[in-house]
Structure formats: C-alpha cells, structure tokens
Amino acid sequence: MGEFLILLVSTALVNNVVLIKFLGLCPFMGVSKNTESALGMGLATTFVITLATAATWILETWLLQPFGLGYLRILTFILVIAATVQFVEMVVKKSSPELYQALGIYLPLITTNCAVLGIALLNVMEKSSFVHSMVAGFGSALGFTLVLLIFAGLRERLALARVPAAFAGAPIGFVLASLLALAFMGFSGLQLK
C-alpha cells in the first residue's frame, strides 16, 4: 500500500507529466480557460490514460511480446487509444452536451495527446507489473488533471488582469506555465522515506 502511495506521489507530483516531462501541452494550453472544462478534460484524459494503460499492458504482455511484434507497438497503441477516445467522446456527448461543446476539438484530440501515448510507452518500458502500471498511469493522469485545474484557476484570474497587449493570450499562458514548472521543481528529488 505504502509503495503505491509513493508511486502515486512520484508520478503525480515529482515527475509531473506536464510540468516536468512536458507532455500533453496541447490540451494544457487549449482547455485551461475555465475550471469547469478543465475538470471535464482532466477526467476524460484520466479515464483514457488509465484505460489505455491497462489495454496496452495487456497487448504488450500477451500479444506483442509473445509474437515478437515489438515494431507494431506504436501502431497498436494508437489504435487502442483512438478507440478509447471515440468511446469517451460518445459518452460525453450523450451525458453532457455543454461539456462536449466546451471541450470542442480538444476532445477527439485526446487521441493525439502525447501524454496518453507517452505514459503508455513509458509504462511498457518499465516492464512493471499490471497493478504497478495501472497505478503509475493513474498517478500520471491525476497529476495531469491537478495541474490542468491549477492552471485553469490561474488563467481565470489572468483573464481579468491587465496583461500588456504583446503578451495577452497564449504568450502569457506559456510564461505562466513556465513559472508553474519552476514551482513544481520544488518537488524534484522528493523521496518519501
């Protein structure tokens, strides 16, 4: 239990997928204008990442490895991820049309969110157990959601600030992200023992 907790903290905070590994910047910049859609995006991505981690672990262990099909890894992973995203899109469209409208193009774009593929690939490289992979995937996704929420809160406040015209919009978003990454450097080398 304690091991998984450490793994969660490590993947969510210390090796945060957005701020330390710089993966998934596209939705991080795109869907962080307000907290509600950021939460929706975070949850959708968490779902996709966790599911994709499980599916890719299964594929890797029972299909790709036994048959020596390592060269098809990225292809198969993308296939699974795309299918999962399609599924999530249907569910969101059905359950919350507002959220569907707010996420817009970024919802199908989870497919190409490099965080999803990245985490799946990294987990497979680790060659860890199924549960371990799942926890690591979930932790990373949690870190993504957390940072997305924090960033959305900051940007909501930024929307009311008098940012100079030259920096308004995306530029100040990137400056803000860099400062947030600076703050997250405080967790570097964190060892819970």
Place this chain on the structure above:
Amino acid sequence: MIAAILSLSLLGLILGFGLGFAAKKFAVETDARVAELEALMPGTNCGQCGFPGCSGAAAALADGKASPTVCPPGGKALIQALAAKLGVSVDLSGVADEGPKIAAIEEEICIGCCRCLKDCPTDAIVGAAKQIHAVMREACTGCEACVDRCPTGAITMDPVPITLQHWVWPKPLSEGAKAWA
C-alpha cells in the same frame, strides 16, 4: 507477417464492434437547441441579421455559422442569453450598444400610403389610407423594417431619450487610465 496482419485485424475488428455497439448505446438525438435558441430570439423576423427570419438565425447559431451578436434589436441581453445557451464566451465590450431607437413618422411628409403598416413585424404603426400614420412607441422594436418602405422618406429612427429612470452610470475609466494617457 501473418501474425502481425492477423493480430491487427483482430484488434481492429474487436474495437470496431465495441465502438459500433457503443454508438448504438450512446446515440444522441439531434439536439433541440435550435428550438431553444429560436425561443430566445425576438421572433419579429425583421431580417437585420441577414438570415431568413429568426428561425434561420437560430439554425445558423446552432451550426456555429453566426455569432451570438447576430441580432441587433436583441441588444446585450440577448447576446448574453444566446452565449450562455451556446456555451461560448463573447466580449461585450466590442458590441456598440447605441441605445434603443424607435421609428418616428414626420407628419408633413407622410402621404398615408399604408406600405409601412404592412411591413411592421409588431403592428406598431397605426393608420389608414390617406391618413397620417403614427408609431406606437411602446410597440416599436426599432427593427428599421419600415424605414426603406416609405416612398417619401418620412420615417426616421430616433434614439429613445434618456430619462432619470433609464440613466445608467457610465463605466469608470480603468485604474491608472490617466497614467496611460
């Protein structure tokens, strides 16, 4: 080679069936938003938006072909209602709200031709043939549909005068505005 083809095909098949099943299960009927949007519109079909009537504008809004600022007579209130319904944000500061205007008929020029009566979407103009027409201020929406119909140019759009009850505090200059000047 065979294994690769087989495995990928199998995978594709499984996922395809799964998604097909999900698509049935989570099917969404085409949204009733057009009707909801149309209910918000003034319903006068004045045509200032450039669409065929309010229902046309509502359909364009739902398709994303029109912005919530499409309807001039609706004013800022309608823009915000539409934006909320569509789940988009609009910057109202750019919307020039000149304040409401209503039509006025100059009695010397009016020839009593009744053309404007027929075009008024709210029946706000009263009159009869060869009689001077008059605008009922309360009913006029300021849609300007009548202005071009008048053969003598007797109809003008006058701003509604500001009274003590309708006066609105002007927006204060933003902080430091003087320092920026």
Place this chain on the structure above:
Amino acid sequence: MTGFVATAPLASPHAHSGGRVTWVMGKVMLALAPATLYGFWLYGWPAIHLWVITILFSLLGEAFCVRLMGRRAIPVLMDGSAALTGWLLALSLPPWAPWWLGAVGGLFATVIAKQVFGGLGQNLFNPAMVARVALLISFPVPMTQMVAALPLGSVGAPDFVQGLRITLAGMPNYDAVASASLLGHAKTELSRGIDLVQTFASANAPALSFIGARTGSLGETSALLIAAGGIALIFLRIITWHIPVAMLLGIALPALIGHAIDPARYLGAGTHLLSGAAMLGAFFIATDYVTSPNTRLGQLVFAFGCGFLTWVIRTYGGYPEGVAFAVLLMNALTPAIDRLIKPRIYGRDRKGKPMELPEEKA
C-alpha cells in the same frame, strides 16, 4: 461663492479613510529595516552592496517595462512595490553573492514575474520568490555558497572597497570562512548516512541561534528581528495574525510529530522555525497581498499549506530549504482557494443560498 459645477458624475462615497498603497509598502520596508541592518552589520559591506544592486535592478526592470508601455515611470516606481520586491529578494540571497546574481534576480522579479502580467496586483506568483527559485535552479552553486558571519569592524571584515571587490569580482581566496547553513548541513549529513543526533552532537555543527549570529542569507539570520518586524506589521494593521501563525503552525506541527517519532531522521520544531527563511516567509513573503487569498479563512488554509509544504520539501525533497517553493506552489493554488472559500453573504449561507426563515414560534 456658489459657482460650483460638477464636471462628471462621481459615485459615492465622497470620503476616504486616507490609506495609500505607497504607505503600505513603506511600512513593510520599515518593518524589514531592523533585521536588514543587523544583517548588514553581520556580513559587512558585500551584503550592503548586493542589497543596493538588487534593489536598483528591480527598479530598473520595472522602469524599463513601464517606459516600454509608454507610461511615465516615476509615479509607478513611487508605489514602492518594486523596491520592496528587490529588498525581499536581496534578503534571500547569500550575502556575499556576486553582483550579477542580484541583478539578474532583480530584473527577473520585476520583468518576468510582475510586469509581463500587467504590473502591480496582476502577478500570480510572488515576484521575489519567483526570482529566488529561478536563480536557485539556474545557478545552484553561487546560490548556496554561504559564508560565516564576519561582523563589521571585526578583524578581517572587508571594508567598503574590498566589499565592492567581493560583490563585483567574486570572492576567490578571501579569508572568510565558507560555511553551510543549518538546514543544508543537516541535509548533507543525512544523505551521507549520518543521523541527526550524531550530526548535531559533533563540534562543527552550525549553531542554532534566536538572535541570529549564524550562517544564511540576510533574511535568515535573525529570526527574532524578523519576527519583531512582523509583529510590528500586525500592530500597524498591515497584516493580520492569520498567515504568520498558520504558516508557522504548518511547519511546527508535522515537525513536532516527526521529531517525536524519530529524532534521528526528523529535525525538531524549534530548529525548523528558527532556521532558514521560515520567519521571513511567514511574516513577509506569504503575507504578500497580491498572491494570497482574499478571505482570512482562505489565508489560513493557504498559509498552513505553505508551512506544510516547506516542511515536506525540507524533510523529503532535494533542496535543503523549501519556503520559496512552498510559497510558489501555494500561490498557484490561491485562485482555487479563493474560488472555494468565499465570505458568507449577509442573509445567506456559505453556499450562497438564502437563509431559511426561522420557524414561527407558536
């Protein structure tokens, strides 16, 4: 004499309490002065030079940006916020650090962390702490090179010119004793596998002193003077007790528990509170108006978080000191705290629903 005509409609009120932003900043600087002067005495001329340079470059950065945006610089500089930022940054640098550290830090604080966001009140992170963290990550060696105190007038203390040489040209071969701060020492020894009981039993362990004749940056030396300045600010009604108390509690509580469980692994609460930038952070950094929550309740949560994260980073993290990181992390959470914790509106409950009418008494 009744020739009065109003030019524009001005809203009420037509009276004012008389407070000004400049005075707020001025009072904070006044409260910082005793600890700063003591630090000057302790570390001599190099520290004074660094302080001046850091503030100068902060002002320069601010003035540059303001001019770039076509405004007059002097009225903006007069609000005192840039000078205060520079001052706080100077207090968190090693006293004998080279001049360019202060210069880069000062510019980074006012340009990147503040003016890019729109200037005073618009920044989301504490500018001084952003600069400190950026320097720490970019230049870890000069940022952690501490010297032992060498008070003004004592034997071997650098005079004005020697001080300039140290600040401008670095400090090679100077006979000042390089020294480690207490937290840094503890961290190094722990990583070498020596437990804390042994570390502090040995003779060369850094002393823990309330008055502050110890190694560290200017703002870390005298916990007593910093706390005194902070308490003065509370009495001047510039800040309230909420943030300092909650932040110190946030450090002390986990430290107490940890130390009780395993004194060889965890430093005691007193050590935590009196070393590093805990006091400076609690009274002067976390209390920054711009980057702390609006409500007192939110401030309590915010400051406790600052304290707790400070303890976590000090205890488990890779850096010996965590105040700056902790403050930045909680700064990032401030909008979320403000969103969740709002004052209760009259006649409504916390959620904003109108109150129920009390039951009719029969």
Place this chain on the structure above:
Amino acid sequence: MGLMEKIFALLEHGPGEHWGVHPDDRKRPAADAPLRVLPLPERLHVPLQQHIGAAARPIVLVGQKVLKGQLLAEAQGATSANIHASTSGTITAIGEITAPHPSGLPCAAITITADGEDRWIDSEPAVDPFSLAPKDTAARIAAAGVVGLGGATFPSALKLGLGLRAKIHTLILNGGECEPYLSCDDRLMRDFAAEIIDGIRIMLHATGAQKAQIGIEDNKPEAIAAMTAAARKFAEISVCPVAARYPMGSEKHLFSALTGQEVPADGRTTDLGVLVHNVGTAWAVHEALRHNRPLVERIVTLNGGAIAFPGNIRVPVGALVEDVLAYASLKEVPARLVMGGPMMGSLLPHTRVPVVKGSSGILALTAAEAAAYDPGPCIRCSSCVRACPVGLLPLEMSAHIAASDLNGAVDLGLKDCIACGCCSFVCPSHIPLVHYFNHAKGELAAQGRTQLRNDAAKRLAAARAERIERDTREKAEAAARRKAERMAQKAAEKAAAEAAAAQEAAGTAAESSEVTT
C-alpha cells in the same frame, strides 16, 4: 447559525462584531448648533417625484393660487405619494428642474412663487388617531404624503400597511444616523423627542405591533438622553443605544444589531415580524395626524469644510440648494457638493437643484475632505472584503465588471450589494468600486428592460402572425363563401331557369291542355 459557521466567523474576524468601517464622524459642531429656519425663498420648485415609485399627477393649474399644505399632485398607481404645496403663493410653472441626482437630468416640478404669507390651508381639526381604525390611520398618513425620511423615500403608509398584513410584533425606529457629517435626525431627536415618541405610538397603533425599539448610535448621547426621557412614560417604547459603526443605519444591519437575527437574502424584516422606520418618519406621522400638516418641510444638515456656519436648518421642500447655501454662506468653492451623507449621498451637478423630502443633508466638501486621488491598480489587499458589511468580494466583482463580465459579478453577489461605500472608503488604491457596481446594476437593469421589450415584441409579432393568419383564413373563408354563394346562386338560377322552363313547358302544356280541355 451552525457551530461550524461560528468557528469560521471566529477564525476570520475574532470575537464580536466585524462588519463595516469607522469613519471620522465630523458631526460636531453642526450637531450642537441650534436648529435654524431657512428664510422663505422667493420661488419653490417642488418635484413631482420625491419617492420610490410612480411620479405624482399634478392637479393644479398654472396661475392658480395655493395655500401651504394644499395638495398639488396626487399619488398615481400602487406605489406613489401625494405632493403638497410647501408655502402659499401662485403656481407659476409646471415644468422641469434639474433633479438632485448625479446624472444632472431634469425631473418634472411645480414652481410656486411665494406670496410671503406662508399661510396654512384651513383644515378640519385633528381627531384622536387612537380612535381611528389602523387602516384609516394609514390612509391619513398616505394623504399627508409621508415617505421614509431615512433616504429610501418609500411611501410610509404602504410600509405600515405591509407591517399590518405581516402581523409584526416589533417596530424598530432607526435613529442610527451612521453617515458622517449628518445630524438632522440627531437634532430632531434632541428638539422634538416628545413628538417623535407620539409618532411612534401612532405607528404602533397603525401596525398593531406590541413594542417599539429606538436604535440610536452611542455617539449621540444627548439624543439618547432626550429620547429616553420622552419615552419613560411608555413601557412599550425603549431606547436602545447601539455601537457607532458605519453602516449601522442600514435597515438590515440595525435589525441584526438589535435582534441578533439575520434577514434572509430574499426576505424582508417583516418576514421576521419587525418593521423598521426612520425617526424622522415618526415625526412626520405626528405632524400629519396631530396637526393635519402634510410633509412639506424637513430638517437638513448643512455641513462640510466649505460651509461657514454649519448646522441644521428647517427647509421647505422645493427650496433650491442655492438658497440654502446662500443662507449658510460658503467659505470657498467646494470641491464636491453632495446631497445626503458623504458615504452614500449623491453628487449634485450644480446648485440649482431643489431640496426634496429625502434630502437629509447638503455637504459642501473641500478637496481635502473628499480625499480623492487618481485610482491605482488593485493590490488585492482585501481591505474591501473585510470592510464589506454584506460579506461580498468587492475587488473580484469590480474586476469582472471592468472586464465587462457582468454575469460574473452577479454570481459573486452583486445583487446583494447595498452600495454603502465601505469598500471604496478603505481602498488604498482609491478604486471607485461603488461606481463600478452602480454601472453594473444600471447596465443589468437596462438589459432587463431590453429583455422585457424583446418579450413584448415577440408577443406582438405572434399576435401579428395570428392576425395575418386569421385575415388570410377569413379571406379564404369569405372567398369560399362567395364562391359557394355564387355556386348556389348559379345553381339557384339554373334551377330557377329550369323551373321556369319547366313551368313554361308545363304552362304551355296546361295552356294547351286548357286549350284541349
């Protein structure tokens, strides 16, 4: 209030009261100066709307002679109030005059040129108000044009009727006068304590309440003493000193200070069995029922650094601020001329503005007193959050309004704002927060009006569509009918022709048969 809420409140503010601000009150020496009477001006301009609700309808004509207290304009609609002549003289105009309002827009007014006699209209002798039914008492108060003199100018009779219907048990008299500079209520309580107490008893009778509490801020010891002495004979009336704190005079805050309860956000004090009236209103009620005198004059505080002789003056309604200032003499040209208190009063556009029923004071403030600086950026010090007596976030609300996000401000509680001015008063950046809120409230009201107009337009368009449909249907029906008629006619004609032919044939036959017979 739950336990959690108490803990939260303790953590946030410490023990005791916490809302509001403590401005320098500057009430003396004006409050201590004896009451003076304004010499009758040559002309009085009596606005037709001096109350919340619809403007009164004039019932006099230009050139008509009127006596003091004669009805000039009668209430129109459910919420309105009568307007009476403030002096005797001739009506010289029914036109417009600049309203005592920051917009500088005009309002309708009746101009009386005084004849100098100031003769009261003859009226029947007053009856004992306690012999009247509560409803009739209220009707007499309504006839006298009494409105709330605290500033809101809500017609008093309506409010009393509201209290009667809500079966209130307590009447609270607002003698808080928390605004700095103002002392008109203070002066009234010192000089007319017995009359106010009598007015309170009449109001108790009119509402059926059992007891009355008079809330007076403790910075007015003389008023407290005078009122306590006057109220001693009546067990049901008690004087309750309250802490001097702005805005104690806010209805809901005085209510909370006296009862310890809170008024729900969507409710009124009457929901909790309490009605709040101003002490000045009690005096006006006394005048109306005991002396048959309608509300035609009031006590106005003249104060501010630019005034040479500050003090309280009895001013007839409709006198120009110009006249009042001339009487009190200005030392210098004021930086701001304010009607009402400095915290909530409105800036006057110029001095040719009439005094109305709700004018509690005229302040000529120097630049130093107004202490206006150019606004700077918000430093998020949250002084405004702590000062706000309602518990709002003025800094966030104003930021949303500045970014034209009015709905964001509404979500933060803009509609609960009472515009008391505490936030602007404490703001170290001198941001005109109340100005932002005024702007947003006005803009929202304008949007609401547009919305109403749009809805009306939609109904009209629907009616038109229906009419056109009906017209075409009727036309079609008419056409069908005509066609049917034509068909019928044709058929009839045809039938007739056939019949005729047949008849003819028959006739011929008959003829022939006749012939044959």
